[in-house]
Amino acid sequence: MRNVPLIVPIMTAFLLIFFLMGSHASASYGWGYKKNTDHKIPDVGKYQKILDDYGAYYADHSGDKVIYLTFDNGYEQGYTDDILDVLKEENVPATFFVTGHYVKSKPDLIKRMVDEGHIIGNHSYHHPDMTILTKEGMRKELEELEEAVAAISDQDELKYMRPPKGVFNEKTLEWANDLGYIHVFWSLAFADWNTNDQKGWKYAYDQIMNQVHPGAIVLLHTVSSDNAESLSKLVTELKKQGYSFKSLDDLVMKNMLPEAVYGY
Structure with a gap:
């Protein structure tokens, strides 16, 4: 028993070091x-x-002067049909990262996205912070969303994911790979999600045109009336400037194949 006073602080120090290493x-x-x-x-x-x-x-x-349009969809404000109309008219592909709530509440729009050649991406079923989940918890979030999409559309497999709120760490990146997913973040975005603070189509247009660059992965939200009203003008102007619009499949394929094979 005489060793107890010495053992306690040693154990405390060891646990503190272990905790700090684990936190890092x-x-x-x-x-x-x-x-x-x-x-x-x-x-x-x-x-x-x-x-x-x-x-x-x-x-x-x-x-390359290529742009990849992506949209995050957690709920519907009535503008997605308008956005899909523009994409169809302009022959522009997009990826829609959706949640379980969106799939459950708007199956008709999910089906339309897939039928018109767009990609559905995984934004998780319940929109949690992935970094506080176990690997099994992350698997469940992704698989539930994938099954929900497959049940109402012809896309039976999802391969791109965007973590809720853009929160990630090396552990979630590794686990996503293990589960067959590729993380897709973005290089162009602006504060467009606040439905009570829309500033008009010109604001959205200027935000994108000021930041646009070759190879941009653009993050937009379909709840924005500004985005819906500006999209046609944006696509038209960007095409005039020599930009083309590609899908995430094109981006991944480009990085997998030799330059001569891909045709660039």
Whole structure:
């Protein structure tokens, strides 16, 4: 018993070191980058190596004047049909990252997205912070969403995911890979999700045109009336400037195949 006073502080110190090491290993990050108006891919600092290590994307670094439109859909405000109309008219592909609530409440729109050639991405079923889940919890979130989409559309497999609120860490990136998913972040976005603070189509138009760059993965929200009203004008102007619109499948394929095979 004479050793107890010595053992207690040693054990306390050991547990503290273990806790700190564990906390560091599972530290979470919120996606972000340094915006610029130079029409260049924004710098993401230390995130670049992390994304490279796990095959994640936030932009196309080839230098080609290509844009990848992506939309996050958690709920519906009545503008998605208008957005789909523009995409169809302009022959522009997009990826829609959806939640379980969206799939359950708007199956007709999910079906239309798929029928018109767009990709459904996984934004999780319940929109949780993925970094606080176990691997099994993450698997359940992704599989539930995938099954819900497959039940109402012809897309029976999802392969791209966007973590809720852009929160991630190396653990979630690794687990996503294990589960067959590729993380897709973004290199162009603005505050468009507040439905009570829409500023008119010109605001959305200017935000995108000021930040646009070759290889941009653009994040938009379909709840924005500004986005719906500006989209046709944006697509028209960007095509005039020599940009083309591709899907995430094109981006991944480009990075898998030799340049000569892909045709660039």
